[in-house]
Amino acid sequence: MATTSLLDTSPASTSFLDRSRTIAGPGYNRWLVPPAALAIHLAIGQAYAFSVFNKPLGSLISGDPNAPAPTDWTPGQIGWTFSIAIVLLGLSAAVFGKWLERVGPRKAMMAASLCFGGGFLIGSLGVHLHSLALLYFGYGFVGGIGLGIGYISPVSTLIKWFPDRKGVATGMAIMGFGGGAMIGSPLAVALMNHFKDSAPQGVTPTFIVMGIIYLLFMQFGVWTIRVPADNWAPKGYVPSTEHNALITTGNVSADNAIKTPQFWLLWVVLLTNVTAGIGVLETASPLIQETFSDKFMGSGRGVTAAAAAGFVGLLSLFNLLGRFFWSSASDKLGRKVAYAIYFGLGILLYALIPTLGHNLQLTLYVVVACVIISMYGGGFATAPAYLSDLFGKYQVGAIHGRLLTAWSTAGVLGPLIVHNLHESAVQKGLTGAAAYQNVFYTMAGLLAVGLLADLLVRPVADRYYEKGPVTIEAGGH
Amino acid sequence: MSPQPTSSTPAPNEPATGGSVVLAWLFVGIPLAWGVSQTFIKALALFK
Known part of the structure; x- marks a missing residue:
């Protein structure tokens, strides 16, 4: 076996990471691919639980989360770690998408595991030395690259294995990203409690252990993933003969895809859906506590901090369920109709x-918020199948990577809109639900823009398609 | 459902049995179920 680097894509390289070594042989069961993808997404989904470190990281010097020392990091400084990671997610998904199509999912998953696990380890050094720059570089920059490569690494492979159930397959994987926070948060809390006597707040050893756990857990995906042989199709699979102009039989390269209006319409679709969803997620805890406080509900009947944490947990659960449910439903409904439901129903509910x-209708309020968040998750999970329908399977991973820049943009835009509108309402003396009503009306307006973009999606013009047959190996050239 | 051999030459891979599929799903399903249960327990506080 030749020794090759991760980025070595020369024809002579024959490492087990190479695409040629991942082509499935006869007898391989395609239902092994979703767990391989889940192993990656469950790990990198930890990023959404980063806030669990906020208080411990903000009291490394003082040792008391409720009384930080002047030299302790501020919440704003710590918050940048997550923001950098999310921006790097979008950028690296866009930059490394074509590389992924060329080298295959196994090498990409290995790179993702090294970056994500390594990011934790470098970050632990930053925590140990109390160096914010090193924390940003480790968890934010290196870990963020792992997030981006890891997020897109199984997508095109899943679509190739499940041409008959694209929404189900990608929904299963992307559901893992929603579930990752549910594992990462209690795991971090348990580890910090375990290590609290051996290091300030137990953060440094927690980062080290989590880095190693995630690195090893992701190896399951690296070793299990396989790509189907060329022209493979599921037994008994007959492509639908029912004419649907929005499902192409051709292929568009990543470079050509970004020249099409369809790509940018979908970019707006994802941007608006994510911006609106983040608006709710970002403020969920203060939102429900302020809206249903003792002042409005009566003494002792308001929503407590613990109950608000339960609300946040419930939203996470529906974010996860929505990714699978709505994406699977889109296989039957069609992607355009599915997004029209996310936006149409979303406008009404917002x-x-x-x-x-x-x-003060608390139960109904919670139910509506859960449905909204389920559609936010559904919007994420349906995107790869929509791209595959419009642009073909050829470089769908790379196109998806470029689309994820909309997520990075929304990650900045969503909180900015929410904070500014809420702050402005508070300055006018508004409280409770009134302090948030402009936030929700603005988000409903954003969803209307997304609905319009979705309705404008038409089949891709012939001039953008690749001429003649395409092969995956040619995909990156 | 198993893949059908095609024109390309697949690398010699081990065939996957039903048992390995179950094990693979357990490997990712158990931590996910643990995370979901922890979240669910936390969510119950909302209804107390």
Whole structure:
């Protein structure tokens, strides 16, 4: 076996990481691919639980989370770690997408595991030395690259294995990203409790252990993933003969895809869906506590901090379930109709939320918020199948990577809109549901823009398609 | 459902049995179920 580097894509390289070594032989069961993908997404989904480190990281010097020392890191400084990671997610997915198509999912998954696990380890050094720059570089920059490569690494492979159930397959994987926070958060809390006597707040050893755990867990995906042989199709699979102009039989390269209006319409679709969803997720805890406080509900009947944490947990659960449910439903509904439901129903529900808050209808408020978040997750999970329908399977991973820059943009835009509108309402003396109503009405307006973009999606013009047959190996050239 | 051999030459891979599929799903399913249960327990506080 030749010794090759991760980025070595020369024809002579024959490492077990190479695409040629991952082509499935006869007898390989395609239902092994979703767990391989889940191993990656469950790990990198930890990023959404980074806030669990906020208080411990902010009291490394003082040792008391409720009384930080002047030299302790501020919440704003710590928050940048997550922001850098999310920006790097989008950028690296866009930059490394074509490389992934060329080298195959196994090498990409290995790179993702090294970056994500390594990011934790470098970050642990930053925590140990109390160096914010090293924390940003480790968890934010290196870990963020791992997030981006890891997020897109199994997508095109899943679509190739499940041409008959693209939404189900990608929904299963991307569901893992939603579930990752549910594992990462209690795991981090348990480890910090375990190590609290051996290091300030137990953060440094927790970072080290989590880095190693995730590195090893992701190896399951690296070793299990396989790509189907060329022209493979599931037994008994007959492509639908029902004419659907939005499902192409051709192939568009990543470079050509970004020249099409369809790509940018989908970019707007993802941007608006994510921006609106982040608006709710970002403020979920203060939102429900302020809307249903003792002042409005009566003494002792308001939503407590513990109950608000339960609300956040419930939203995470519906974010996860929505990724699988809505993406699977899109196989039957069609992607355009599915997004029209996310946006159409979303506009109604976002507009309804302030009224439910004013009327103090807590149960209905929670139910509506859960449905909204399920569609936010559904929007993420349906995107790869929509891209595959429009642009073909040829470089769908790379195209998906470029689309994820919309996520990075939304990650900045969503919180910015929410904080500014809420701050402005508070300055006007508004409280409770009234302090958030402009946030929800603005998000409903954003969803209307997304709905319009979705409705404008038409089949891709012939001039963008590759001429003649394409092969995966040619995909990166 | 198993793949059908095609024109390309697949690398010699081990065939996957039903048992290995179950094990693979357990490997990712157990931590996911643990995470979901922890979240669910936390969510119950909302209804107390």
